[in-house]
Amino acid sequence: MEDLEVVKDNTYSIAVDDSSSRVSILNTKCGLSKISHVLKALGVEGRPFSFFGPDAGITRNYERWANGFGYGCVISWPDEGLAFPQMKPNGCGMIVSRIDEAPTIDELSSRILRLSENPPSLMGREIEWDAGDSNHFVEVLRVESSKHGDLNEGDYCALLHTSASELKNLMYDFDRWSEEGGKWIDTPFGEMLVLIDSLASRYYSEFKKLEEFSKKKREIIFDHLFDEHEIICNPTHQGLFKENEIRLGLYESTDGVYPLSLRPDLPVYLVQGKENIKPELLPNDIPQWKKELLEGINVMPHGGGYELKINTNQIKMTQKNDLRLFKTSVNGREYLFTNPSQIPYDYRGEKVLNKIKEWDLGDPIVKMEQKYTVKI
Secondary structure: OHHHHHHOOOEEEOOOOOHHHHHHHHHHHHHHHHHHHHHHHHOOOOOOEEEEEEEEEOOOOHHHHHOOOOEEEEEEOOOOOEEOHHHOOOOOEEEEEEEOOOOOHHHHHHHHHHHHHOOOEEOOEEOOOOOOOOOOEEEEEEEEEEOOOOOOOOOEEEEEEEOOOOOHHHHHOHHHHHHOOOEEEOOOOOOEEEEEOHHHHHHHHHHHHHHHHHHHHHHHHHHHHOOOEEEEEOOEOEEEEEOOEEEEOEEEOOOOEEEEEOOOOOOEEEEEEOOOOOHHHOOOOOOHHHHHHHOOOOEEEOEOOEEEOOOOOOEEEEEEOOEEEEEEEEOOEEEEEOOHHHOOEEEOOHHHHHHHHHOOOEEEEEEEEEEEEEOO
16 A cells, blocks of 8 residues: 555564464554654654564454554654554563462462452552453463572462553543643544653653553462462563553563463463574664664563464455455455454464574573463
8 A cells, every 4th residue: 555655664573474463564554654644744753663573463452453553563663752542551461470389270260259359459449350351361380391590390380461451541541631632643544643742751651650550460469369479570561661662562571581371272481581683683684774773672472472264475455434454365265354353363372482482582491381271
C-alpha cells in the first residue's frame, strides 16, 4: 500500500518466519505509518522504528491490533515528549519464586478461591485475581537442571503471569487523556491520539506507578498462596521502558534471569540475559541509523507467541471504511479476516528457544517441568 512506503524500511525482524509474524509486521507498519504522520504534522524530525523479536506475532487484544500494533516487538519514536496511549501499556510480567513445599493442585485452587473472595489491598485498591484471563496463569514447576546459584535440581518453583488489571483503565481511558489535552490526528490508517510534553511525561509517570503496582501485586499474591517463597525474578515484559519506547511482550534483558514459558507441554526456562543484538550478527549492508538502534537493544521473549493455523507466504492487506482486511490463500482456498485472534491458533514451541540461541540473546540456565497449571 502506498501509505506504507514512508515506513517500509523502519523495521527489523529476527522472528520465527511464519504467518503470525508476517501479518504482525504488516499490521505494525500501519501503526508506524500513523506515528510517522503524527511526527510530520507536529513538525518533529526523525522516524519511528520497530524491532520484532523471536516470538513476534498476533495479539489477542483486538483494540491494540486495530490501532496498528502487533506483539513481540519494541516500538520507538524520536521524541521523548510524545506518548501514544493506543499502544495500551499494561505492566504485564511474570514472577518466579522458589517454594519450600509444592501444594497439590486442589490445595492451590482452594487458596486462590479464598484470595479472590477476600482480596488483599495494595496502594488503596483491592487486588483482582486475573490469572485465568487471556494467556495469564499460575504454575508449579520442578527444577530439572540448574546453573543458578539459588536453584537446585529437585527444587520446586511457582510462576505467575499477570498484569495490573486494576489500573489499566487509567492508561486506556482515551476520552480522559483527550479531555486533558491530548490531540487526535487523522492519518490514512485512522486517528492517532498523541500526548505532548508535560501530558506525555505524566502518562509515563502514571505507567511507572502501574508497573510498580503490577510487580508488588505478583509478590503479594505469592505471599498469600505459598507459606514460604523466595523470589528469583519478577520482570516486566509489556509496557513503557522509556518515555519514547514501548515493549510489547519483550523483556529488557541486560542483567538477571528471565522466565521463558513456551506452552504447557514444554519446559519453562530461566534465561540469563546478555547484551544484544551483537553487531557481528547483523548484515554488513544494514543502514547505520538502524544499526545504532539495534546494537544494545537487549531483548528477550517471554513466551512462544501465537502460531496461526493458516500458514502462507502470501498475505495481502487492504483498508476499507477504516477496517483493515487481511487476505490469504492456502491450497487454492482464500481466507479474509480482520481480527487474527479469531483464527485457530496455538503457541509456538522450541523454534523460539532456537532463535534465542541463534541470536545469542541469552543462555538458558534453568530448565523446569510443569507439575501443574491453573487458570481460574
